[in-house]
Amino acid sequence: MTADPVAIARELVRCRSITPEEGGALSYLHTVLEAAGFVVHRPIFTESGAAPVENLFARIGDKGPNLAFAGHTDVVPPGDEKAWQHPPFAGDVAGDKLYGRGAVDMKGGIACFVAAALDYLAANGGKPKRGSISFLITGDEESVAVNGTVKLLQWAAARGESFDHCILGEPSNVETIGDTIRAGRRGSLNGTLIVAGRQGHVAYPDRFDNPIRGLVTLITALQAPLDEGNEHFAPSNLEFTSVDVGNPTVNVVPGEARGRFNIRYNDRHTQASLKALIERRAKAAGGGRIHHRFEWPPSNADVFVIKQGPFTDLAIAAIKDVTGRTPELSTSGGTSDARFIKDYCPVFEFGLVGQTMHQVDECTPVADLITLTAVYRRIIEKYFG
C-alpha cells in the first residue's frame, strides 16, 4: 500500500464529496486503512431535518496511549466549475501544485496523516511500537455539523473508545507550513435585535413610532468594545450583518425593525454572560423608551483554549525539527470540530496553509504535502518513542 501523500490526496480530491455527500472518499480511506491493518467502522448518523451522513472510525492497536487524527472529507461546493482553471474534482498536478476542491481543506491534510501513519507502521513491522492510532473522519463538517464529529465521538465513547490526544488536520498555517498551530478558537454567537414601533403614514409623525430610530440607537450602543482581549485571544467583536424592515412602500413607516448580528468572543465571556451584557447595554441605551427584544438561536460554538503543555510542546519540537520554524499558538480564525473534541482529550489543529481554502482553484504546493507528512511522521515518532 502506498504511503505517498500526493497519490492519496489526488484520489481523495477525485471524489465528489460535496457536503454532505460521501462521494467515495470514505470508501477509499476505508480500503487504504483496512489494508494497513486498521479495524474500520462506517457509522451513519441521522437527525430529523438534516441529511443522514456517513462517518469513518478506524483504529490500529488495542492499548493506550491512543493518538487520534481527526478530519473531514466533505468539501464546500465548487461554485461555477467553468471558473476553475483546473477542474475541481480532477486532482490535477500542475506547476508543482495539486489543484482541486479540498486540496487544503482538508483532503490534503488527511492524505498526509494517512501517509505518515502507514510509513510509521511499515517501519515497525506493520503495527504500532506501543499504543494505538485512530482516525475520526466525518462527512459533515462544512454544513450543519450535526451528524458528524459530535456524534462520532459519542458513538466511539459508547463503544468504550477513549483518546489520549488528538490532532485535527484543518489548514492552520497562515503563510508557510510550520508558522501556526491553532490551539483554541473564539466562540460564535448569533443574535437578532427586534425593535417594535407603531406603523403609520410617514406624513403624520404624531401617529407613528418609527422603530428604525430605536434600532439605530441600539445598534450604536451595541458596537461599543466588549473587552480588550488577553494573552490567548484578540478582543471579542460584535458585528451587525443585516438590518431589515421588509418595507416595499415609500410612505409607510414600518411597525418593526430587525438587526442581525454575530459575536466572535473570547474566554472572558460565556454565552450566558455575553447575552446578559448585550441585553443590559440595550436596556440602558433604550432608557425604557425603545421597545425591543432579542432572539438567540442555539449555538454549539463555545470558546475554548488549549493551554501550552506536553502535547503542544511535542508538536512544536516536531515542527521545528522538520521545518526549522517555531509555530505560534493561535486562537484566530473560524470555528472547527476541535470545539467538540476538546471535551474528550487535548486537541490542537495543524495542517496545510489555508490561503486558498473555499476559493476557485483551491490548491496546495506538492512540497507542502511532503513537509506536512514529515511533520506528522515526526509527531508520531516522538509520541510513541
Ligand SMILES: [Zn+2]
Ligand atoms: Zn475544514
